[in-house]
Amino acid sequence: MQRSAIEAEGVTKRFGKLVAVDDISFKVDGGEIFAFLGPNGAGKSTTIKMLTTMLRPSSGKLYLAGHDVTREQAWARKSFGIVFQDPSLDEELTAYENMELHAALYHVPKIEQPERIIDLLKLVGLSERKDSFIKTFSGGMRRRLEIARGLLHHPKVLFLDEPTLGLDTQTRNVLWDYVRKLSKSEGMTIFFTTHYLDEAEEIAERIAIIDHGKIVAVGTVKELTKKTKTKTLEQAYLKLTGESIRDETSDANDGLNMRSAMRIRSLRG
Amino acid sequence: MQVLSVLWLRQMRRYLRSRSRIIGSIGQPLLFLLALGYGLGAVFERAGEIDYLEFLVPGIIMQTILFSSIFWGAIIIFDRRFGFLSELLVAPVSRLKILSGSCSGGATISLIQATTVLAISVILGFRAQSIWVYIPALVIMAILSLALTSFGAALASSVEDFQGFQAINSFVMFPLFFLSNALYPLDSAPDILRILASLNPLTYAVDGLRYVLLGASHFSIALDVAVLLATLVVATMFAVRQFNRIQI
Numbered sequence: 001m002q003r004s005a006i007e008a009e010g011v012t013k014r015f016g017k018l019v020a021v022d023d024i025s026f027k028v029d030g031g032e033i034f035a036f037l038g039p040n041g042a043g044k045s046t047t048i049k050m051l052t053t054m055l056r057p058s059s060g061k062l063y064l065a066g067h068d069v070t071r072e073q074a075w076a077r078k079s080f081g082i083v084f085q086d087p088s089l090d091e092e093l094t095a096y097e098n099m100e101l102h103a104a105l106y107h108v109p110k111i112e113q114p115e116r117i118i119d120l121l122k123l124v125g126l127s128e129r130k131d132s133f134i135k136t137f138s139g140g141m142r143r144r145l146e147i148a149r150g151l152l153h154h155p156k157v158l159f160l161d162e163p164t165l166g167l168d169t170q171t172r173n174v175l176w177d178y179v180r181k182l183s184k185s186e187g188m189t190i191f192f193t194t195h196y197l198d199e200a201e202e203i204a205e206r207i208a209i210i211d212h213g214k215i216v217a218v219g220t221v222k223e224l225t226k227k228t229k230t231k232t233l234e235q236a237y238l239k240l241t242g243e244s245i246r247d248e249t250s251d252a253n254d255g256l257n258m259r260s261a262m263r264i265r266s267l268r269g
Numbered sequence: 270m271q272v273l274s275v276l277w278l279r280q281m282r283r284y285l286r287s288r289s290r291i292i293g294s295i296g297q298p299l300l301f302l303l304a305l306g307y308g309l310g311a312v313f314e315r316a317g318e319i320d321y322l323e324f325l326v327p328g329i330i331m332q333t334i335l336f337s338s339i340f341w342g343a344i345i346i347f348d349r350r351f352g353f354l355s356e357l358l359v360a361p362v363s364r365l366k367i368l369s370g371s372c373s374g375g376a377t378i379s380l381i382q383a384t385t386v387l388a389i390s391v392i393l394g395f396r397a398q399s400i401w402v403y404i405p406a407l408v409i410m411a412i413l414s415l416a417l418t419s420f421g422a423a424l425a426s427s428v429e430d431f432q433g434f435q436a437i438n439s440f441v442m443f444p445l446f447f448l449s450n451a452l453y454p455l456d457s458a459p460d461i462l463r464i465l466a467s468l469n470p471l472t473y474a475v476d477g478l479r480y481v482l483l484g485a486s487h488f489s490i491a492l493d494v495a496v497l498l499a500t501l502v503v504a505t506m507f508a509v510r511q512f513n514r515i516q517i
């Protein structure tokens with residue numbers, strides 16, 4: 001039997017009294033494109049952080065290709081790539097230097113590095129700015145570079161935490177085309193989160209909806225609309241998660257999600 | 270190997286691009302050297318004691334390394350604040366390697382600064398017992414730099430933010446400096462100071478450097494080197510442990 005690429009079994013994460021992730025279980029098959037949807041503060045990033053060894057679960061088990069993430073951290077880190085929701089570039093280095101550092105950290109052979117780096121910088125339209133310092137980049141340019149960096153090596157599982165936040169439409173299309181190609185040609189498993197439901201609808205093969213740390217539904221768009229007796233993913237989503245704004249949980253979080261807050265603010269103008 | 274060199278290079282690039290940091294971190298030890306060396310030097314001379322400037326130079330060199338190395342640890346806090354630490358922590362590279370690469374960069378920076386201070390001391394009239402002793406002197410300086418950058422990294426990994434780091438620092442850095450033999454000879458120090466200083470690893474580093482440069486020391490050079498190496502091992506273990514515990 002083929003083991004699931006990603007598997008969570010009764011995973012809970014507490015921060016003091018707050019239960020950020022509450023006893024969730026799910027499976028993602030190898031080569032699948034899987035979306036994690038949910039309101040601000042629902043626990044999406046926390047789940048990704050646990051899957052990528054940045055946080056330890058308070059209880060429950062997480063597996064990547066059958067390997068326990070908490071116990072075999074080194075193995076886990078060899079198997080995934082990630083684009084974080086929050087900024088993660090070295091501001092004092094240039095775009096190229098950031099890419100080069102990543103390539104070395106992920107053991108991309110030295111002779112292949114220059115070509116791959118330039119190709120990806122071209123893909124996201126940054127090749128002309130490769131020698132500029134990150135501190136001179138706009139928010140969207142930084143995000144593009146983070147995307148390019150995330151695609152530099154080809155892991156078995158790629159986590160994308162709100163990869164398109166703040167990106168223009170062109171870059172978004174380029175990203176999703178590329179990701180779909182990777183998933184097809186290399187059988188790469190994609191696990192992403194987004195607040196753009198149309199994106200999830202178009203790209204994801206299956207979707208999990210998480211709210212207040214609990215998974216409230218999993219399935220294809222069809223299954224979700226059928227289950228909720230609605231017509232579109234958006235209607236299904238709103239029916240499952242309610243119409244109210246999640247201020248009490250998301251905005252109180254002392255700047256941890258500062259980038260998203262800033263981006264949302266800038267999106268709103 | 271490429272991982273180590275790239276992490277080292279990152280530290281060097283950041284350092285060489287920040288001119289204010291370079292000047293600021295050398296200015297302060299020079300101030301100590303001039304104020305204490307010339308000010309107190311005159312006092313010591315009148316008392317018919319040692320050549321104080323000569324005595325002071327190894328102390329100030331090690332002080333440069335102490336401050337520079339521990340402050341360097343703050344990079345971990347900034348990397349955490351600006352998110353780059355996540356990139357390092359999820360990479361398929363052992364934490365020991367990430368620390369070794371980064372700390373060797375930090376240690377190189379300390380060594381550059383300490384060497385600059387030493388060079389300026391020579392211009393000001395400092396003379397070692399021979400030209401050749403500068404080589405073992407650099408080795409001792411390098412070991413202390415590595416040990417203290419690891420120590421700085423360990424402290425920075427243990428706190429959440431820069432304020433916390435500074436609070437710890439004032440309880441660590443200044444006592445390490447003042448309760449050592451950097452500024453005064455142990456032979457003539459009061460008992461309590463002598464006891465405290467002999468519990469302080471920095472004392473042995475300064476003593477070892479004095480032995481090498483001037484041929485005079487309080488302890489034996491074997492003891493100095495042994496304590497210095499033990500400090501390096503303990504500091505590295507402490508750093509790996511604290512670094513491993515970071516959760517984001």
Ligand SMILES: Nc1ncnc2c1ncn2[C@@H]1O[C@H](COP(=O)(O)OP(=O)(O)OP(=O)(O)O)[C@@H](O)[C@H]1O
Pocket residue numbers: 015018020038039040041042043044045046047085249250252253256257260517
């Ligand atoms: N390090 C932390 N310490 C304390 N609470 C935290 C921490 N990280 C996350 N939380 C809390 O956990 C909850 C889930 O946060 P998480 O970042 O997983 O949400 P999210 O689903 O990714 O939301 P968003 O769409 O805003 O990115 C929030 O209430 C948040 O305040």
Ligand SMILES: [Mg+2]
Pocket residue numbers: 044045046085161
């Ligand atoms: Mg999030």
